[in-house]
Amino acid sequence: MRYDVVVVGAGIAGPIVARNVAKAGYSVLMIDKKWAIGTPKQCAEGISIKVFEKYDIPYDKRFINREVYGAKLYSPSGYELELRYKEVSGVILERKVFDKMLAYYAAKAGADVLARTEALDVIRKDGKVVGIKAKHEDEPIEIYADVIVAADGVESTIARKAGINTYAPPHEFDSSYEYEMLIEGFDPDLIHLWFGNEIAPRGYVWVFPKDEDRANVGIGINADNPKTAKYYLDKWLKENKIPAKKLLEINVGLVPVGGFVKELVKDNVLVVGDAARQVNPMHGGGMAEAMEAGTIASKWIVKALEEENLSLLQNYTKEWWETDGKRLEKVLKVRKVTEKLTDEDLDLFIQVLSGADTEKIASGDYTEVIKALLKHPKVLLSPRRIKLLKELL
Amino acid sequence: MPEKIKIVVNEDRCYLCGGCAGVCPTLAIEVHSSGWEFIQDKCISCRICISACPVGALSEEPLEVKA
Numbered sequence: 001m002r003y004d005v006v007v008v009g010a011g012i013a014g015p016i017v018a019r020n021v022a023k024a025g026y027s028v029l030m031i032d033k034k035w036a037i038g039t040p041k042q043c044a045e046g047i048s049i050k051v052f053e054k055y056d057i058p059y060d061k062r063f064i065n066r067e068v069y070g071a072k073l074y075s076p077s078g079y080e081l082e083l084r085y086k087e088v089s090g091v092i093l094e095r096k097v098f099d100k101m102l103a104y105y106a107a108k109a110g111a112d113v114l115a116r117t118e119a120l121d122v123i124r125k126d127g128k129v130v131g132i133k134a135k136h137e138d139e140p141i142e143i144y145a146d147v148i149v150a151a152d153g154v155e156s157t158i159a160r161k162a163g164i165n166t167y168a169p170p171h172e173f174d175s176s177y178e179y180e181m182l183i184e185g186f187d188p189d190l191i192h193l194w195f196g197n198e199i200a201p202r203g204y205v206w207v208f209p210k211d212e213d214r215a216n217v218g219i220g221i222n223a224d225n226p227k228t229a230k231y232y233l234d235k236w237l238k239e240n241k242i243p244a245k246k247l248l249e250i251n252v253g254l255v256p257v258g259g260f261v262k263e264l265v266k267d268n269v270l271v272v273g274d275a276a277r278q279v280n281p282m283h284g285g286g287m288a289e290a291m292e293a294g295t296i297a298s299k300w301i302v303k304a305l306e307e308e309n310l311s312l313l314q315n316y317t318k319e320w321w322e323t324d325g326k327r328l329e330k331v332l333k334v335r336k337v338t339e340k341l342t343d344e345d346l347d348l349f350i351q352v353l354s355g356a357d358t359e360k361i362a363s364g365d366y367t368e369v370i371k372a373l374l375k376h377p378k379v380l381l382s383p384r385r386i387k388l389l390k391e392l393l
Numbered sequence: 394m395p396e397k398i399k400i401v402v403n404e405d406r407c408y409l410c411g412g413c414a415g416v417c418p419t420l421a422i423e424v425h426s427s428g429w430e431f432i433q434d435k436c437i438s439c440r441i442c443i444s445a446c447p448v449g450a451l452s453e454e455p456l457e458v459k460a
């Protein structure tokens with residue numbers, strides 16, 4: 001079979017690319033190895049309210065479990081910082097439905113979609129990648145295309161087989177484990193995050209509410225940690241006397257939190273989303289980032305096909321690095337500072353901030369927040385803390 | 394010569410999440426919708442996959458060297 005574009009992976013990045021390219025009138029095939037697109041989920045399902053308008057996605061109640069109004073942060077000794085907005089700030093999705101609907105929008109726009117179709121390798125001719133060798137159920141298929149999009153998530157095998165270096169060291173990944181479970185006692189209008197080196201090394205424990213009494217309860221820790229994410233989550237639940245007796249799902253996965261791929265394009269092959277390590281390294285959210293990268297990538301794919309000049313694809317690398325890449329590099333810097341914080345630092349900072357101007361924090365004015373922290377006596381007396389905070393300015 | 398190992402999966406624990414395939418520097422692990430696969434020839438015995446697995450489904454065994 002032959003298409004203008006083949007997209008490997010129907011998570012978030014893949015369907016955005018497939019939809020946009022199909023809308024422009026080009027033939028697209030999107031494949032996914034899952035036999036039901038979206039299932040199983042590997043996600044806490046939280047996303048900013050802004051993405052729906054920005055990426056032209058319908059605000060369809062079928063994949064929105066709950067609207068949330070902000071976040072509550074907990075320090076190791078239990079200091080709390082609540083950031084509550086008047087308006088809805090984000091939603092907790094139902095990714096099984098969301099991913100499938102994104103693929104549906106791509107199909108409606110003209111793309112072909114094949115579930116249970118696994119890309120096994122690239123096809124090369126005269127040293128050039130000309131397509132994808134795949135398997136639909138047990139039937140081998142060869143898909144020839146002018147442009148190949150690797151949107152195959154954290155595994156990122158297709159880009160690597162095409163010669164794009166997507167390797168990142170293990171420290172640049174979070175290892176994650178999550179229960180979708182019944183849980184009580186947490187304000188279901190907020191997401192809840194617990195920090196601490198004993199609680200979740202380098203990461204955090206989260207409760208993302210899907211109902212008044214149902215939530216995604218999970219954890220992310222550094223992937224080079226000798227203990228498992230499961231160990232830390234079960235320990236946290238036990239220590240907090242939260243019964244884990246009503247488990248509806250168990251979700252597992254690794255999240256890239258750094259190591260953004262430098263060269264996002266090689267000849268006619270592009271890499272997007274988790275496969276390109278395009279995730280927010282601070283909180284491990286990657287859906288919005290996958291949408292953004294998919295949008296930039298599809299813009300240049302359409303241009304390259306229109307002008308019959310595949311070298312225009314290189315502009316995707318350039319534009320991504322000048323925009324979202326630049327932003328994420330800054331976030332990575334913050335992650336690298338915060339991972340040096342001791343539990344006492346975390347206690348102090350959250351304690352100080354909870355008495356500070358939370359309006360400013362909620363509006364994302366971090367410079368003001370850091371300046372406020374720098375004035376605190378316990379910070380002023382510690383050259384180490386001053387140094388850490390100044391790295392953030 | 395540094396000791397060569399074989400990576401083995403506990404299928405009853407593995408969720409086929411693909412994480413180990415993602416961190417493996419040499420594509421020595423492939424995760425298919427129908428199962429987990431280890432490709433001995435590509436493995437460089439770095440053990441990155443073992444600590445990265447969120448549920449501890451991977452372990453190592455010494456690789457018997459053929460005489």
Ligand SMILES: Cc1cc2nc3c(=O)[nH]c(=O)nc-3n(C[C@H](O)[C@H](O)[C@H](O)COP(=O)(O)OP(=O)(O)OC[C@H]3O[C@@H](n4cnc5c(N)ncnc54)[C@H](O)[C@@H]3O)c2cc1C
Nearest residue numbers: 009011012013033043044045046119153253273274286287
């Ligand atoms: C536990 C956990 C919690 C998370 N929570 C959040 C959150 O709350 N908010 C947020 O924004 N992000 C979150 N993330 C991150 C988010 O899930 C990802 O960043 C996002 O899904 C990336 O989208 P993607 O399209 O790049 O990849 P994916 O969504 O992973 O999609 C990749 C697709 O490719 C398919 N595929 C892989 N290999 C092949 C192949 N060889 N052939 C065919 N198909 C293939 C897979 O089956 C998959 O469907 C979380 C991640 C984890 C693990």
Ligand code: SF4
Nearest residue numbers: 407408410411413446
């Ligand atoms: S990381 Fe663990 S759970 Fe995930 S596929 Fe590998 S062995 Fe299985």
Ligand code: SF4
Nearest residue numbers: 417436437439440442
């Ligand atoms: S030990 Fe290293 S090379 Fe071998 S499978 Fe694990 S991650 Fe890959």
